[in-house]
């Protein structure tokens with residue numbers, strides 16, 4: 001268990017984290033999200049022991065301290081992968097990875113190196129010097145090198161930030177899957193819901209120097225109780241329920257993702273289309289409600305025209321789920 005109790009940290013001009021407490025089960029994958037500057041990277045750095053702090057952090061019952069109590073920065077059982085990757089630029093990809101591998105025979109070393117090269121899909125670049133690689137490729141070598149060290153805890157700061165979209169999902173599956181098989185506890189600071197929804201056991205939202213919400217990412221996605229949570233996953237609309245269902249007895253705002261609407265020709269919430277964005281497999285529309293002049297966003301597979309009037313609806317099960325989960329007044 002990674003236990004964080006009443007953790008506080010300030011910079012000269014600002015409190016960054018104020019009395020943060022959380023327990024993280026060994027072997028679990030946890031993502032930290034929140035607006036830029038909310039302290040995600042700082043939290044990972046504090047766990048890794050790079051700054052002095054107030055409060056307690058312990059791993060498997062053993063207290064962890066800041067740099068003044070450690071000979072070298074960082075804890076041996078952890079690996080922290082920051083934006084500056086700390087690679088050895090004049091060595092090759094394979095040398096950077098194999099440097100940290102413990103293997104008793106050359107054949108085993110070769111096999112384990114190959115496994116890691118396969119994982120990051122960089123066999124073809126194995127003999128290239130790291131300094132000649134792109135930022136994204138260096139990021140992958142750093143990930144493989146971190147995993148080669150078989151840490152108990154892996155702390156990743158925006159791990160796929162520089163990787164191209166076309167490879168990203170496959171690499172995420174490889175790397176998070178490898179960490180899961182090895183029983184490594186993974187903590188990720190990210191802005192990207194695709195790092196979180198398919199891979200994390202827990203999502204933690206940082207806001208106002210503390211933990212604002214935490215839970216199963218799928219629950220938080222499906223039943224966001226407040227807009228700040230829904231917004232982590234992209235665009236979201238906040239709509240007074242009476243606009244959608246005029247006969248509704250309660251007064252509340254409903255959070256609706258753009259893909260949850262469906263378009264009807266005949267009935268629903270009347271909107272006029274203001275703008276259309278082609279998104280590949282669908283169109284994203286900006287529209288204005290005819291009543292209350294509210295701006296909202298919805299997705300549809302069809303090319304609708306600017307100025308066109310359509311009716312929007314949301315499936316009954318989403319309506320019931322959201323109403324059932326509304327925050328207490």
Ligand SMILES: Nc1ncnc2c1ncn2[C@@H]1O[C@H](COP(=O)(O)OP(=O)(O)OP(=O)(O)O)[C@@H](O)[C@H]1O
Nearest residue numbers: 011016034035036037038039040041042043189191
């Ligand atoms: N070396 C530093 N010196 C002074 N202030 C810093 C330093 N590093 C970070 N900060 C400040 O601390 C706050 C938290 O920064 P941190 O990098 O932890 O945020 P973050 O949530 O990881 O942001 P991002 O999503 O943009 O990476 C920010 O206000 C930032 O400006």
